[in-house]
Amino acid sequence: MNMAVASRLAVSPYARRLARERSLPLETLRGSGPGGRILAADVLGFVPADAAAKLPAAALTPSIAVPSIAAFATSIALGALHELLAALESSGKVFDIDDIVLRAAGRAFSGISDLAEAPLALELDNRQVVFAATSGMPLTSLRAMRLAAQADTHDDARKPAALSVRLLPPGDIRPVMMPLLPGRAMRLIVSVDIAGDHAECLLTADTASLGETTSAAWLATLKSAVEHPLRLFV
Numbered sequence: 610m611n612m613a614v615a616s617r618l619a620v621s622p623y624a625r626r627l628a629r630e631r632s633l634p635l636e637t638l639r640g641s642g643p644g645g646r647i648l649a650a651d652v653l654g655f656v657p658a659d660a661a662a663k664l665p666a667a668a669l670t671p672s673i674a675v676p677s678i679a680a681f682a683t684s685i686a687l688g689a690l691h692e693l694l695a696a697l698e699s700s701g702k703v704f705d706i707d708d709i710v711l712r713a714a715g716r717a718f719s720g721i722s723d724l725a726e727a728p729l730a731l732e733l734d735n736r737q738v739v740f741a742a743t744s745g746m747p748l749t750s751l752r753a754m755r756l757a758a759q760a761d762t763h764d765d766a767r768k769p770a771a772l773s774v775r776l777l778p779p780g781d782i783r784p785v786m787m788p789l790l791p792g793r794a795m796r797l798i799v800s801v802d803i804a805g806d807h808a809e810c811l812l813t814a815d816t817a818s819l820g821e822t823t824s825a826a827w828l829a830t831l832k833s834a835v836e837h838p839l840r841l842f843v
Contacts, residue, residue, distance in 0.1 A: 619646035623723030627652040627818070641741070641769050642726055649723050653818060654769035654792040678789065678813055679821045681828050685808040687801070690838045706808070707731075707776050708752045710799055712841045713834040714774060715743030717827045721819075727771035730793065731755065736764035737773060737790075748842060771795060783809045794818040795827075808835070 618635050620628075624647045628635055631652065638655055640647035687706070694704055711729060718724045726744070730737040738758035743751055773793045777783075777800040789796050798811040810832070814824035834841055 619644055621646065621648050621723040624649045624652050631655075641728060648727060648769070648771075649818065650727055650769040650771045650792075650794070653771075653794055654767075677816045679816050679824055680786065681812045681814070681825050682785075683810050683828055683832050685810060685832050685835050687806055687808055687835070690835060691805065693838050702749075704748060704752055706799075706801065708748060708755060709835060709838060709841060710774060710776065710797075710808075710831075711740065711743050711755065712746075712748055712751060713831050714772060714797065715740075715746075716834050716841065717830040718771070719744050720830060721823060721827065724771050728769060730765060730768070730770040730773040730790075731758070732773050732775040732790075733759060736762075737766045737768075737770075738763075739765035739768040739770050766790075767792070772797060774799065777801075779803055779805065784811055787811060787813055789813055789815060795824065797828075797831075 619640060619642070620635060621642070624638075625635070627649055628638065628647075633652060633655060635647065638647050638651050639645075641651050642648045690706065690709060694706075694709075697704060711731065714729055718727050721727075726741070728739050728741045729743055730739045738755075738761075740746075740751070740754060746754075770793060772795040773790050774797045775787075777798065779801045781803055783800040784798050787796060787798050794815045796813045798813075800809045801807070802809065810828065812824060812828045814821070816824070819827075
């Protein structure tokens with residue numbers, strides 16, 4: 610493809626740099642962003658056609674090289690969120706912490722220009738469900754999509770997403786180390802304690818794709834959003 614055509618492709622600056630570092634021609638990538646814009650997640654999840662043809666079907670899950678990872682943890686106070694959800698429920702509007710975490714995760718990406726509209730993956734039993742642009746989606750629509758996806762059986766593990774989110778059942782045991790999933794630059798594990806007062810969060814990030822400073826700032830933004838939940842309803 611000539612340079613004139615390449616220059617007309619809608620590509621985020623970070624995705625363009627990743628493609629250049631991986632020697633991937635931009636015309637071989639399929640963009641998942643608005644208007645077909647090529648995002649960083651599309652580059653990270655790309656599998657060359659000739660390589661895919663040599664692999665059995667079970668091995669076609671996109672993979673990324675992970676030269677190094679970083680892990681960050683935080684505890685999120687849930688008092689204000691419980692009060693808000695109870696007030697909303699009394700007026701007939703029901704939401705779960707799952708909905709809030711998905712919205713907060715999307716909003717946290719808004720401060721990262723290349724990932725502002727990055728798709729998110731919700732981890733379910735042996736499968737994933739990908740949601741696009743959760744930051745601007747009405748929370749009622751996000752909840753409806755989540756409930757419908759949980760009732761379905763389809764698996765989006767091969768779809769590009771910058772982050773996967775795993776919501777663990779309440780308990781006193783929380784993970785201290787979790788591997789990244791193939792094709793995901795970040796993984797967030799959320800575990801609510803038995804009392805329901807706090808959510809313990811563990812973020813694992815691919816430092817080759819996102820720097821440690823950016824990853825830590827993303828988690829801090831998520832924590833602030835959940836602890837001040839009114840922001841997530843506007």
